[in-house]
Amino acid sequence: MPNIHIPKPWEISGREVTPESVFMNRRHFLKGLTVAGLSIAGAPILGCAQNSDSAAPPTDAPKFDGLKRNPDFAQVNRPLTDEAVAAKYNNFYEFGGTKSIWKKAQALPTENWKVEVTGLVRNPRTYDMDDIKKKFPLEERIYRFRCVEAWAMVVPWTGFPMKLLIDDVEPTAEAKFVRFTSFYDPKITKGPTFSFSRLPWPYTEGLRIDEMANELAFFAVGIYGHALPKQHGAPIRQVMPWKYGFKGAKSIVKIEFIDHQPATFWNTLQPKEYLFEANVNPQKPHPRWSQATERMLGSGERLPTLLYNGYAEYVAQLYG
Numbered sequence: 001m002p003n004i005h006i007p008k009p010w011e012i013s014g015r016e017v018t019p020e021s022v023f024m025n026r027r028h029f030l031k032g033l034t035v036a037g038l039s040i041a042g043a044p045i046l047g048c049a050q051n052s053d054s055a056a057p058p059t060d061a062p063k064f065d066g067l068k069r070n071p072d073f074a075q076v077n078r079p080l081t082d083e084a085v086a087a088k089y090n091n092f093y094e095f096g097g098t099k100s101i102w103k104k105a106q107a108l109p110t111e112n113w114k115v116e117v118t119g120l121v122r123n124p125r126t127y128d129m130d131d132i133k134k135k136f137p138l139e140e141r142i143y144r145f146r147c148v149e150a151w152a153m154v155v156p157w158t159g160f161p162m163k164l165l166i167d168d169v170e171p172t173a174e175a176k177f178v179r180f181t182s183f184y185d186p187k188i189t190k191g192p193t194f195s196f197s198r199l200p201w202p203y204t205e206g207l208r209i210d211e212m213a214n215e216l217a218f219f220a221v222g223i224y225g226h227a228l229p230k231q232h233g234a235p236i237r238q239v240m241p242w243k244y245g246f247k248g249a250k251s252i253v254k255i256e257f258i259d260h261q262p263a264t265f266w267n268t269l270q271p272k273e274y275l276f277e278a279n280v281n282p283q284k285p286h287p288r289w290s291q292a293t294e295r296m297l298g299s300g301e302r303l304p305t306l307l308y309n310g311y312a313e314y315v316a317q318l319y320g
């Protein structure tokens, strides 16, 4: 719904604001902190107007051949989000602090991509994208996706369960956590205009090993049947459907198996707002807004948020 702005209770005013003015108005949230960027991550105010540019974003990526949809993840009782909507409404702070970074993200260099897997594993490996596609059978899964900012979408991802990579590298008994690191090169990933130099780049995320081994935890190399467009985190990203979207690092270059809980990007900036665990939970409000409902991208429909984003039967036992 281009340019239609429905004010939310947590908003400063009914108009669109820039990241800088959010920061100026929300200074009190930053008390005791020297970092400006963090009030932006969760500020749903930035997400309220959709990109009014209606042309479909370019993708020259061919469709995956013979891709099979996993029948266990074939639908979620919600309509699929329109591809062009999902492709033009992104969080990718390496390319800016707004939702409309898709053009800037085209600067991401994805040729000869390598993913280094190291740390507490029997078989450390560096994969290129051909190795990954040869080694791990790709499937399609339709997942709900919930950003901590209370917007949501439903998209078909192409990829493979993280468990297959675990089996390939064989973590040792000492490995308890895993850290994912995104591509970072300050000449290319220039970041938001505000306080860039103080953000804890590179973007990192982390999981417990048992979370990573859960059948839902997914590496995506594609979306809507073709390779990931750069703005979605090409050529490979995490997708963690029962957690808030920030738990899924984009454009992964390194995966490390470690014995301690890693520091992560948003949790380092604002530990009270962006928890390490970050499971979707309608009962646990974000300190600055309710998480009880969510706004679907495209339709703007407001729907109730589901515990574990609707995936309790798969993951509730991890948190007993």
Ligand SMILES: Nc1nc2c(c(=O)[nH]1)N[C@H]1C(S)=C(S)[C@@H](COP(=O)(O)O)O[C@H]1N2
Binding pocket: 086, 089, 090, 091, 092, 093, 094, 146, 147, 148, 182, 203, 231, 232, 233, 244, 245, 246, 247, 248, 249, 250, 251
């Ligand atoms: N490297 C990196 N990964 C990231 C982010 C980011 O800024 N940088 N944003 C996260 C957040 S907050 C969300 S909601 C999702 C958005 O994914 P999408 O743009 O493909 O919808 O990416 C996550 N992964």
Ligand SMILES: [Mo]
Binding pocket: 091, 146, 147, 148, 149, 244, 245, 246
């Ligand atoms: Mo997010």
